Amino acid sequence: MPNYELIQQDGLETSLLEVSMGPHHPSTHGVFRMDVKLDGETVVDLKPVFGYLHRNHEKLAEAMSYLASMPFTDRLDYFNSMTNNWAYALAAEQLIEIEIPERAEYLRVIMSELTRLVNHVSLVGFFVNDLGALGTPLLYAFREREKILDLFEQASGARMMCNYFRFGGLRCDVPEGWLDRTREVVDRFPKFLDEYEKLLCENEIILSRTQGVGNLSKELAINAGITGPMLRASGVNYDIRKVDNYGIYDRFKFRVPYSKGKVGDCYDRFMVRMLEMRESIEILKQALDGIEAGPIMGNAGKVFKPAKAEAYGRVEAPKGELGFYLVADGTTQPYRYRVRPPSFINLTVLQDMCIGQQVADAVIILGSIDIVLGEVDR
Amino acid sequence: MTTPNTCPSVELDDATRAELERAGVIVSKVDFLYNWARGGSIWPLTFGLACCAIEMIASATSRFDISRFGSEVFRPSPRQADLMIVSGTVTKKMAPQVVRIYNQMPEPKWVIAMGACAISGGPFKQGYNVLKGIDRYIPVDVYLPGCPPRPEAVLQSLNYLQEKIRTQDIKSDPAFTEGRRQYPVPEFTGTDLEPAYNPDVWQPPANPNAPAEEKVEKEATA
Ligand code: SF4
Numbered sequence: 001m002p003n004y005e006l007i008q009q010d011g012l013e014t015s016l017l018e019v020s021m022g023p024h025h026p027s028t029h030g031v032f033r034m035d036v037k038l039d040g041e042t043v044v045d046l047k048p049v050f051g052y053l054h055r056n057h058e059k060l061a062e063a064m065s066y067l068a069s070m071p072f073t074d075r076l077d078y079f080n081s082m083t084n085n086w087a088y089a090l091a092a093e094q095l096i097e098i099e100i101p102e103r104a105e106y107l108r109v110i111m112s113e114l115t116r117l118v119n120h121v122s123l124v125g126f127f128v129n130d131l132g133a134l135g136t137p138l139l140y141a142f143r144e145r146e147k148i149l150d151l152f153e154q155a156s157g158a159r160m161m162c163n164y165f166r167f168g169g170l171r172c173d174v175p176e177g178w179l180d181r182t183r184e185v186v187d188r189f190p191k192f193l194d195e196y197e198k199l200l201c202e203n204e205i206i207l208s209r210t211q212g213v214g215n216l217s218k219e220l221a222i223n224a225g226i227t228g229p230m231l232r233a234s235g236v237n238y239d240i241r242k243v244d245n246y247g248i249y250d251r252f253k254f255r256v257p258y259s260k261g262k263v264g265d266c267y268d269r270f271m272v273r274m275l276e277m278r279e280s281i282e283i284l285k286q287a288l289d290g291i292e293a294g295p296i297m298g299n300a301g302k303v304f305k306p307a308k309a310e311a312y313g314r315v316e317a318p319k320g321e322l323g324f325y326l327v328a329d330g331t332t333q334p335y336r337y338r339v340r341p342p343s344f345i346n347l348t349v350l351q352d353m354c355i356g357q358q359v360a361d362a363v364i365i366l367g368s369i370d371i372v373l374g375e376v377d378r
Numbered sequence: 379m380t381t382p383n384t385c386p387s388v389e390l391d392d393a394t395r396a397e398l399e400r401a402g403v404i405v406s407k408v409d410f411l412y413n414w415a416r417g418g419s420i421w422p423l424t425f426g427l428a429c430c431a432i433e434m435i436a437s438a439t440s441r442f443d444i445s446r447f448g449s450e451v452f453r454p455s456p457r458q459a460d461l462m463i464v465s466g467t468v469t470k471k472m473a474p475q476v477v478r479i480y481n482q483m484p485e486p487k488w489v490i491a492m493g494a495c496a497i498s499g500g501p502f503k504q505g506y507n508v509l510k511g512i513d514r515y516i517p518v519d520v521y522l523p524g525c526p527p528r529p530e531a532v533l534q535s536l537n538y539l540q541e542k543i544r545t546q547d548i549k550s551d552p553a554f555t556e557g558r559r560q561y562p563v564p565e566f567t568g569t570d571l572e573p574a575y576n577p578d579v580w581q582p583p584a585n586p587n588a589p590a591e592e593k594v595e596k597e598a599t600a
Contacts (some may be wrong), residue, residue: 056505078429142439
């Protein structure tokens with residue numbers, strides 16, 4: 001930035017304009033601030049400022065028993081409490097080595113794919129909201145979201161903060177008829193997606209506002225540690241569900257959408273998510289067919305003392321690789337508890353993507369990253 | 379049909395009121411009319427802090443539909459808003475901004491503290507960076523507990539607020555007599571917020587374990 005040359009015209013003196021967007025700004029998805037330097041409408045520099053929602057998640061978790069921080073993981077990425085639970089359970093289960101019953105594995109997959117639907121559908125709603133379609137697409141998205149939240153509520157008792165996973169299984173079985181209701185929702189979902197796609201995917205305004213905006217090259221994406229739909233939109237076929245095969249993901253047939261040979265612009269990121277929802281539906285159908293009755297909880301106690309060890313558990317959360325790193329020191333509390341938040345690490349390329357773009361595009365680029373401040377600041 | 383007597387202080391019996399109404403005259407107080415209109419069109423601020431904000435948005439969507447209560451006009455600018463819904467965890471870094479935004483809102487203004495975090499710090503109360511309740515800095519009208527509160531609860535808190543507005547007395551309410559209320563903006567000084575609280579709105583509760591005054595005196599003389 002230091003060598004930036006301002007446009008000079010005879011007799012006109014121009015200067016850079018510094019704008020602080022946030023922390024209270026409708027486009028920043030929470031309490032996030034962007035310090036942008038503008039030449040006219042063009043962004044010449046951008047500095048993300050965060051920490052407005054730093055809630056000491058990691059420090060608090062180090063002072064409580066392993067199981068006690070399970071409800072706190074719900075509040076990391078508050079759209080996707082189920083996948084957060086799963087990542088944490090995976091990490092802790094490595095420490096205590098425990099068998100997970102079959103039915104629990106299936107329910108875990110079902111819950112996490114439903115979560116993916118919730119996340120992507122709301123993200124697309126917010127994204128189009130950022131483009132200026134104030135309200136309506138978001139209302140469509142939230143209408144579908146509510147249907148899935150109802151399922152969560154029936155299973156776990158809470159709409160958003162489910163706290164449903166336990167080490168070695170799940171807290172409780174789903175109520176009677178829940179699987180049928182889920183099948184109904186899943187069967188109806190593609191119809192909604194068709195409608196949504198018809199409205200959005202070839203919409204001229206969306207095309208012209210998002211194509212070629214916020215390009216992220218494959219090399220930069222890999223070097224910066226980007227994961228999730230954002231990485232796949234830049235043309236890398238990498239999905240932890242395929243790489244790690246955690247849980248029972250190896251039993252399902254699904255494809256990983258990624259944009260081959262594209263530039264990785266906002267439109268690609270938007271489309272990858274639209275396609276991912278279809279794949280999630282495929283997984284859900286297979287899982288609903290395969291699930292059988294059985295126990296849902298292995299025999300793990302509520303308080304346990306793992307031996308001195310380290311563990312890292314990761315899942316493909318809807319936003320990217322969500323990992324929990326635990327260091328056990330032989331007591332009932334973790335010695336170190338660290339979260340690898342996907343949206344924080346995805347946010348690191350914001351500056352590279354925004355420089356040279358219009359200021360209105362910076363808002364869309366931020367929207368296409370899909371950040372949640374609870375996870376960025378923790 | 380007669381309208382309910384909205385103005386008991388004017389001594390009119392029901393028969394006279396009914397007669398007046400037949401002639402197209404309704405006797406009421408300005409207060410009633412004004413508060414009724416105010417309460418029916420509260421404009422909230424688009425102000426999301428954390429998880430609770432998502433439920434606030436959900437209460438505005440078609441299933442719960444906050445516009446049934448006249449509050450669907452979410453305004454991003456504090457200067458056009460009447461109601462601040464503090465929806466989520468207020469950290470020490472964010473608290474100055476919250477107070478500043480409150481100060482910018484024109485009178486009359488109200489605050490709903492939504493969620494356990496905004497009320498008292500909630501699940502993160504033990505943390506070093508979380509405020510133990512926004513009511514230490516700005517006056518809160520309705521406390522809405524939950525983590526997160528359901529959208530129905532958001533609507534109920536709005537109803538409570540409307541009830542409160544209905545009892546406002548325009549002549550004496552500070553919102554109308556004192557001009558725009560402004561509260562000191564705390565600063566984050568590195569270790570804590572300065573000042574630690576605003577004595578106008580919040581006083582620390584007495585310490586039940588503190589030694590009785592007599593005893594202290596005795597110790598001092600001994
Ligand atoms: S009260 Fe609960 S849901 Fe609301 S902001 Fe605090 S932690 Fe999140």
